[in-house]
Amino acid sequence: MPAQLTPAVALPPGAPLASAWGTHAHPDELLRALDGAKARIPVRPAGDPAWHSVAGTGLAPLQHQAAQERGTAWPQPLVSQYARYFRDGNRTAYEDLVAARQQRLTRAVVMALTATDRGEAELWLDEVVDGASLLCEQSSWCWAAHDDIFRRSGEVVPDQGQPFLDLGAGEVAAQLAWLDHVLGAGLDSRAPGLRRRLREETHRRVIRPFLERLDWHWLGLDGDVHNWNPWIHSNLIAAALFLVDDPGLQARVLARCIEGMDRFLASIPADGAIDEGFAYWWNGAGRALEGLALLEEATGGALGAGLPVVRELVAFPHRMHIGGTWFLNVADGPARAAAALPWDMLHRWAVRLGDGDAAQHAASMIAGSPDAAAGLGRVLHSLFRGAPAPEHHQGVKDTVPLVPFTYLPSVQIMVARETAGSTRGLLLAAKGGHNGEHHNHRDVGSVVVAVDGTPLLVDAGQPTYTAKTFGPDRYEIRAMQSNWHNVPAPLGMEQGTGSQFAAEVLEQPTAEHPGLQLALGAAYGMQPHQWIRTATLDRATGRITIADRWDLPAGPHGGVSHGTAPHGPASDVDITFLAAGTVRVGPEGSADIHPAGIPGADSGGAAATARGAALRWEPGSAVVLVDEWHLEDPLLSAVWGPRLTRLRFRVPTPSGTAGAFTLTVEATP
Numbered sequence: 044m045p046a047q048l049t050p051a052v053a054l055p056p057g058a059p060l061a062s063a064w065g066t067h068a069h070p071d072e073l074l075r076a077l078d079g080a081k082a083r084i085p086v087r088p089a090g091d092p093a094w095h096s097v098a099g100t101g102l103a104p105l106q107h108q109a110a111q112e113r114g115t116a117w118p119q120p121l122v123s124q125y126a127r128y129f130r131d132g133n134r135t136a137y138e139d140l141v142a143a144r145q146q147r148l149t150r151a152v153v154m155a156l157t158a159t160d161r162g163e164a165e166l167w168l169d170e171v172v173d174g175a176s177l178l179c180e181q182s183s184w185c186w187a188a189h190d191d192i193f194r195r196s197g198e199v200v201p202d203q204g205q206p207f208l209d210l211g212a213g214e215v216a217a218q219l220a221w222l223d224h225v226l227g228a229g230l231d232s233r234a235p236g237l238r239r240r241l242r243e244e245t246h247r248r249v250i251r252p253f254l255e256r257l258d259w260h261w262l263g264l265d266g267d268v269h270n271w272n273p274w275i276h277s278n279l280i281a282a283a284l285f286l287v288d289d290p291g292l293q294a295r296v297l298a299r300c301i302e303g304m305d306r307f308l309a310s311i312p313a314d315g316a317i318d319e320g321f322a323y324w325w326n327g328a329g330r331a332l333e334g335l336a337l338l339e340e341a342t343g344g345a346l347g348a349g350l351p352v353v354r355e356l357v358a359f360p361h362r363m364h365i366g367g368t369w370f371l372n373v374a375d376g377p378a379r380a381a382a383a384l385p386w387d388m389l390h391r392w393a394v395r396l397g398d399g400d401a402a403q404h405a406a407s408m409i410a411g412s413p414d415a416a417a418g419l420g421r422v423l424h425s426l427f428r429g430a431p432a433p434e435h436h437q438g439v440k441d442t443v444p445l446v447p448f449t450y451l452p453s454v455q456i457m458v459a460r461e462t463a464g465s466t467r468g469l470l471l472a473a474k475g476g477h478n479g480e481h482h483n484h485r486d487v488g489s490v491v492v493a494v495d496g497t498p499l500l501v502d503a504g505q506p507t508y509t510a511k512t513f514g515p516d517r518y519e520i521r522a523m524q525s526n527w528h529n530v531p532a533p534l535g536m537e538q539g540t541g542s543q544f545a546a547e548v549l550e551q552p553t554a555e556h557p558g559l560q561l562a563l564g565a566a567y568g569m570q571p572h573q574w575i576r577t578a579t580l581d582r583a584t585g586r587i588t589i590a591d592r593w594d595l596p597a598g599p600h601g602g603v604s605h606g607t608a609p610h611g612p613a614s615d616v617d618i619t620f621l622a623a624g625t626v627r628v629g630p631e632g633s634a635d636i637h638p639a640g641i642p643g644a645d646s647g648g649a650a651a652t653a654r655g656a657a658l659r660w661e662p663g664s665a666v667v668l669v670d671e672w673h674l675e676d677p678l679l680s681a682v683w684g685p686r687l688t689r690l691r692f693r694v695p696t697p698s699g700t701a702g703a704f705t706l707t708v709e710a711t712p
Contacts, residue, residue: 058308117147145418220284320373360401366470445465544566548561591705616696659709671686
């Protein structure tokens, strides 16, 4: 019996999709608009002549790995590995095997699509049949870290009677949907009955729970809308289009997806900022863009996706670009762009919207070979729809739109570059914000400084996720603490957690005068103006200035229970800067940071000539304490190398007195 649709829920006033589409998004009208939908999807099934031109386009790495895998045992996630999350907090033992299984299946689908010999294509179809069947047999599509089984019952074995609809379940459903779309006829020939199984499992594990329950936290019904919302909804759109054969049920599922995704789009500020940062843009805003495009294609344009909210979203990634593969990272984001990002998707949107900077930037970042880690739907779009036209790809390394200035008031983030269109020289990023942001780190008031496109005063970014990452002990993790970000520690205090621990913008930056002045006191539970930080880039002198001044409360901690004083006597002020590369503290009032040791920074013999950062401060104004952070976490060391170095400028400040400290940064000659 088809799942019943729970009652619709009111959308926020002015929700973009409801405003733009009106009744076109209601099930009855969708039912008509979706007639013949599969024939309108640009990614075509196997046998379409367009696939013949794909066989030789940058597939060699994928082909090589797929050939090595075929005939070997498939990755097998085990219940004991699932249970590890609940026992010792380890997520990767299970999730890495799940990812390896799905990536192998994605490679097999591509090989079956592009094989030019019939016998070879059939062998790859058998590989696809095996991989898809294994997913159907997998006890849970949910990732252990998201399952509520332990909370509900104290058990650690997935409960197949109550499947949990999370990111992992959505990813499997979408992968099965796309492979059914492109290889359906071949599956019927090689394994009759498999396609029925795909539909049954997707209905039981994904479609029915989605329609019957409104208590999924990622729906955003409580007003807290985050990246799970568009990530899951966009995958459900694919699942509904390709694996739901009942037209009425399909329309109801898509209507609910539109309603849910509208909450995410309604939460996007006018400047298009994503508080989770560049890395999570791809699995939040980027997923929303993919879902919108698929809806537009399936309905033949009845649900047009050219919405005002999209334009600013498309511009966000290139506004956060530092240089090369470096991007400004905030919250749980790495400072380097992942290899498997679907830049071709962003390029198509930018071209459609006429955003030349975003289009040129996306074209410059497109990899030459598809990466199965991107997911099957993204790989198929990349292969079938092709790379950008030559005019968008030639000479892009010299014409990347390195914009000179960005300020996003909704998240209080400024990025300012010394030289427009070039990585040469200094780049300053400064953020205010608050400590209740999604994937929050205690980083209110933080700065990042890069020289010649390489960050040297940095935000460590995302370590490997464990049970602690999203639990009550999150801020025991060093990478999340304010003591390991480029912020002050007044009277030794750590910043507090929650949206009330926030910055107040005292002076907004402009393109001509890129300086952000913030009142930071509230981030520590004090009065806002008890700590003022001004971060400025002076293009005329080639100098960055980070100036702090304070007037602290009486008492050892100012009566603040949210802060801690883990370093030194409570009457001291520490002003922290985290450095990547090689640090040398020189004569009093000086230190230098060189990029040597940062992965990729010394490639091609460039280490000898690469410029670093020269730090200067008034001699005698502070004692410099140096701590090395030896990076054992593979996610952090892959970005920064073996270590990060913390410089703590300790300024004796008796409580109830005022003080000041200024650090300047210049590029070394």
